[in-house]
Amino acid sequence: xxxxxxxxxxxxxxxxxxxxxxxxxxxxxxxxxxxxxxxxxxxxxxxxxxxxxxxxxxxxxxxxxxxxxxxxxxxxxxxxxxxxxxxxxxxxxxxxxxxxxxxxxxxxxxxxxxxxxxxxxxxxxxxxxxxxxxxxxxxxxxxxxxxxxxxxxxxxxxxxxxxxxxxxxxxxxxxxxxxxxxxxxxxxxxxxxxxxxxxxxxxxxxxxxxxxxxxxxxxxxxxxxxxxxxxxxxxxxxxxxxxxxxxxxxxxxxxxxxxxxxxxxxxxxxxxxxxxxxxxxxx
Numbered sequence: 437x438x439x440x441x442x443x444x445x446x447x448x449x450x451x452x453x454x455x456x457x458x459x460x461x462x463x464x465x466x467x468x469x470x471x472x473x474x475x476x477x478x479x480x481x482x483x484x485x486x487x488x489x490x491x492x493x494x495x496x497x498x499x500x501x502x503x504x505x506x507x508x509x510x511x512x513x514x515x516x517x518x519x520x521x522x523x524x525x526x527x528x529x530x531x532x533x534x535x536x537x538x539x540x541x542x543x544x545x546x547x548x549x550x551x552x553x554x555x556x557x558x559x560x561x562x563x564x565x566x567x568x569x570x571x572x573x574x575x576x577x578x579x580x581x582x583x584x585x586x587x588x589x590x591x592x593x594x595x596x597x598x599x600x601x602x603x604x605x606x607x608x609x610x611x612x613x614x615x616x617x618x619x620x621x622x623x624x625x626x627x628x629x630x631x632x633x634x635x636x637x638x639x640x641x642x643x644x645x646x647x648x649x650x651x652x653x654x655x656x657x658x659x660x661x662x663x664x665x666x667x668x669x670x671x672x673x674x675x676x677x678x679x680x681x682x683x684x685x686x687x688x689x690x691x692x693x694x695x696x697x698x699x700x701x702x703x704x705x706x707x708x709x710x711x712x713x714x715x716x717x718x719x
Contacts, residue, residue, distance in 0.1 A: 437714040441478070442528050446520035447656040447687035447702035454687040455656040456707065457524035458483040465489075468514070474712065475509035481654050482508045484521035486542070494543045498550070502534050506542040506549075512650025515625070516545040517597065519562055519658010519689075519700055526551035526560050527704040554701060562700040566693065567663030569594035582627050585618030586645065590629075596663045598644070599627040606634050606641045609682050619647040626651075628660045630668075638688075639677040640668045656687030662698040665691035 441460055448454025458478040462485055465471075475483040486506045490497075497503040506525060508518040526540050530553065534540065539552040550563040572579045572593040582599050583590065588608060590601035603609060609631045619627065626649055630642040642664060644657040654660075661679055668691075669675050675693045680686065690701035 437716055439712045439714065441708075441710045441712050442524075442706065443480070443708035443710075444524035444527055445705040445707055446523040446527070447658070447681075447689055448705045449688065449703050451705045451707060453685055454702070454705070455520040455654060455685070456480050457521040459521070459525050459528045460485050460712070461528075462487045470714070471507070471509055472514070476511040479511055481651050482510055482515070482518050482521040484508050484518070484525045486525055490543055495548065497541050497543075498548055499539070499541065501539045501541050501550070502529070502537055503541040503543065504529070506544050508544075510646075510650050513648070514545075515649060517564070517659040517662075519564065519661065520656055520702075522549060522551060522562055523560055523658065523702055523704055526562075527706070530560075531706070556703070558705075559701055559703045562658060562702075564658070564662040564698050564700060566666050566696050566698045567596040569596050569600055569663065569667055572599070578622055578624065582619060582622055582624070582647070585615045585622075586612055586627060586629060587615065588612055588629065594667070595624075598625050598660065598663060600664060600667075601627065601629050602667075603629060603631045605631050606682065609641050609643055612643060612645075614645045614653065616645070616652050619645055620650075622647045625649045626654075626657075626660075628657075628664060630664050633678070633680065636680075637678055638680045639672060640664070641680050641682050643682050653683055655683040655685040656681045656689065656702075658689065658700050658702070661689045661691055661700055665698050665700075666693050669693040
């Protein structure tokens with residue numbers, strides 16, 4: 437059994453920037469343990485698998501655009517929402533399958549996620565559900581353990597999909613030296629540290645550290661921006677924002693908060709096209 441594997445740098449303005457994702461089109465779904473083993477072997481933040489077969493329980497597609505069933509796996513678990521691997525999957529489909537299309541639709545664990553071309557070549561826009569941050573008290577044990585593992589003192593503490601910590605400035609975000617052994621034991625997907633951008637036309641910055649997702653630090657995390665962009669939109673008094681994730685690779689995400697949705701724009705760069713060979717029997 438030979439399966440294509442395409443590796444794409446997402447939220448990247450140039451090669452070797454942003455977040456690498458593996459994209460693996462499938463004619464039919466393989467058993468979940470095989471999908472997980474492939475993601476572990478790829479050893480990237482996420483591997484995206486998709487088929488053209490929509491599951492029986494899927495809601496009708498919202499429009500006549502090409503529609504696919506999309507799933508995301510880290511090296512350890514399947515996740516409910518992933519931005520960079522969705523952007524990478526859409527980029528591969530626009531390049532190879534739908535060069536004339538303007539929009540694609542993905543049925544996921546988070547419902548339908550549209551991805552559209554923008555006017556800028558190589559840039560796409562994701563339409564994601566907006567996060568709903570809720571305040572976390574200082575005495576919360578899980579949050580306190582994460583603060584200790586991250587080695588910082590936040591000004592504000594929130595939680596949505598991930599724990600969210602607001603610190604004073606970008607220098608504090610850069611200075612975080614996380615203890616992954618402390619984070620990995622916590623019953624949360626991950627932790628976001630964020631601050632005002634300050635300079636260079638950047639409205640806010642962040643870093644994302646894994647816990648239950650089985651990743652250490654993600655280079656650029658689209659789903660993190662869907663959680664924190666509404667906070668920064670309210671705090672800064674505008675809905676269109678430019679964000680920068682301050683990982684070693686770095687990446688830029690343009691955010692537009694629109695009610696209960698967040699539109700995330702970013703570019704992609706194709707790095708690798710390959711073939712994975714599996715035994716005929718994958719039971």
